[in-house]
Amino acid sequence: METLIEQAILDNYQNLYYLAFQYVKNQQDAMDIVQDSVYKAIKQHKKLKDREYVKSWLWKITRNTALDFLKNQHCHSASLETLTLTKEDHYLDIDLYQALDHLNETERTIVTLKYFDDFKIEQIADILNENINTIKSKLYRALKKMKIELDVEDQI
Amino acid sequence: MNNQLNNLKEEYLGQEIPKELKGLVESSIKKAKKENRSQHYFRFTSGVLSAAAAFVLIVNISPDVAYAMENIPFVGSITKAVTFRNYSKTDQNMNIQMTIPHIDGIENSQLEEQLNGHIEQYTAQIQQAYEKEVAETSGLPFGAYDTDYQILTDSSRYFSMRIDTTVTKGSAAQFSNFFTIDKQTGEILSLSDLFKDKTDYLDLISRDILKQMAHQIQTDDNISYFIGDGWSDDETFKQIKPDQNFYITTDGHLVIAFDEYEAAPGYMGMPEFTISDDIYMPR
Numbered sequence: 001m002e003t004l005i006e007q008a009i010l011d012n013y014q015n016l017y018y019l020a021f022q023y024v025k026n027q028q029d030a031m032d033i034v035q036d037s038v039y040k041a042i043k044q045h046k047k048l049k050d051r052e053y054v055k056s057w058l059w060k061i062t063r064n065t066a067l068d069f070l071k072n073q074h075c076h077s078a079s080l081e082t083l084t085l086t087k088e089d090h091y092l093d094i095d096l097y098q099a100l101d102h103l104n105e106t107e108r109t110i111v112t113l114k115y116f117d118d119f120k121i122e123q124i125a126d127i128l129n130e131n132i133n134t135i136k137s138k139l140y141r142a143l144k145k146m147k148i149e150l151d152v153e154d155q156i
Numbered sequence: 157m158n159n160q161l162n163n164l165k166e167e168y169l170g171q172e173i174p175k176e177l178k179g180l181v182e183s184s185i186k187k188a189k190k191e192n193r194s195q196h197y198f199r200f201t202s203g204v205l206s207a208a209a210a211f212v213l214i215v216n217i218s219p220d221v222a223y224a225m226e227n228i229p230f231v232g233s234i235t236k237a238v239t240f241r242n243y244s245k246t247d248q249n250m251n252i253q254m255t256i257p258h259i260d261g262i263e264n265s266q267l268e269e270q271l272n273g274h275i276e277q278y279t280a281q282i283q284q285a286y287e288k289e290v291a292e293t294s295g296l297p298f299g300a301y302d303t304d305y306q307i308l309t310d311s312s313r314y315f316s317m318r319i320d321t322t323v324t325k326g327s328a329a330q331f332s333n334f335f336t337i338d339k340q341t342g343e344i345l346s347l348s349d350l351f352k353d354k355t356d357y358l359d360l361i362s363r364d365i366l367k368q369m370a371h372q373i374q375t376d377d378n379i380s381y382f383i384g385d386g387w388s389d390d391e392t393f394k395q396i397k398p399d400q401n402f403y404i405t406t407d408g409h410l411v412i413a414f415d416e417y418e419a420a421p422g423y424m425g426m427p428e429f430t431i432s433d434d435i436y437m438p439r
Binding site: 004010013014017018021035043046112 | 160161163168171174176180182184187191192296297
């Protein structure tokens with residue numbers, strides 16, 4: 001599976017970077033997280049049993065690495081669940097910042113995985129280690145917060 | 157998808173990427189791969205055959221009937237009569253590279269024919285397994301078969317050679333074939349030839365090996381074999397096979413060789429055991 005993972009990394013590292021960036025909000029840390037995650041993914045290639053899961057697997061590793069990073073930092077802001085973006089996060093384009101501003105970490109991750117990284121609900125449930133219904137309801141709530149109305153065909 | 161979401165997606169994917177990122181990613185990959193290579197034989201793989209090995213249908217060619225030859229004894233080096241030919245082929249998702257030995261110019265032409273016949277038959281099986289895998293698989297990971305040989309012994313009495321194949325498809329698996337010639341009789345040896353009739357050599361050898369395994373496990377934490385508790389009944393090593401791989405060393409000792417996963421977890425590689433003198437006297 002090593003070669004498969006390598007290819008998936010080369011195809012997706014930019015999105016993995018964007019994901020890491022959402023968590024740590026600065027370039028250097030985000031790059032460190034991606035480097036670390038990529039290394040782990042190749043080292044632990046034997047843990048990937050089904051090639052179909054390679055993308056989810058990469059995201060899972062990256063997200064967990066980012067979360068570990070934050071835990072280890074002496075950052076005494078509110079718990080991860082209520083972590084919100086602040087106005088000082090100038091990196092984000094205004095619309096994007098505004099849209100994601102009111103979401104908590106999980107909601108933001110779910111929106112990102114679904115609409116930016118193109119994962120399916122089942123895959124998101126696997127990556128976040130939640131059940132499908134939980135993901136659906138959190139996604140629904142996130143979209144409400146973002147004031148996004150979905151057309152009929154895009155319903156969750 | 158909803159317009160707003162589309163726009164957000166565009167913005168999201170349009171964010172800046174630091175230019176060093178690609179290089180960092182590539183070197184992380186390289187580092188991890190390199191470490192994986194060198195660790196191949198020291199990582200526990202839970203005794204499950206890799207997908208590549210599962211495709212391989214190699215049967216050990218065992219000369220169970222000793223080839224009765226004209227008794228043309230020949231001494232001297234066979235090594236200089238060993239040449240090789242290269243065989244390689246590249247397909248869409250796999251390639252094969254073989255360095256195939258060939259004996260050319262020993263006095264005993266019958267033996268020469270038999271040996272080359274063996275080698276051709278064995279390497280043909282490998283090629284067949286390769287073709288089968290090419291036909292049945294597609295896409296990544298890229299697969300590779302690599303076959304090479306090694307002369308182990310060329311003493312006054314014996315000539316031993318091994319042919320090794322490594323199959324890489326994501327992870328790697330190895331298997332080997334050994335053969336030994338008795339120069340005095342001009343025969344390709346089977347294990348039974350080395351022992352007097354009626355000796356339960358399989359039992360004697362296996363006990364010796366089990367003893368050595370137990371000792372090794374006791375003295376070195378990193379070593380494990382398929383013995384003792386912790387393995388299922390059919391995984392446990394109990395006895396060698398009649399066509400077990402073996403060879404004779406330069407100083408005449410008998411060595412039993414196991415394939416990957418045969419007697420130990422994958423990380424142990426291909427363990428070998430020198431059989432003690434009281435069971436097989438070096439000659």
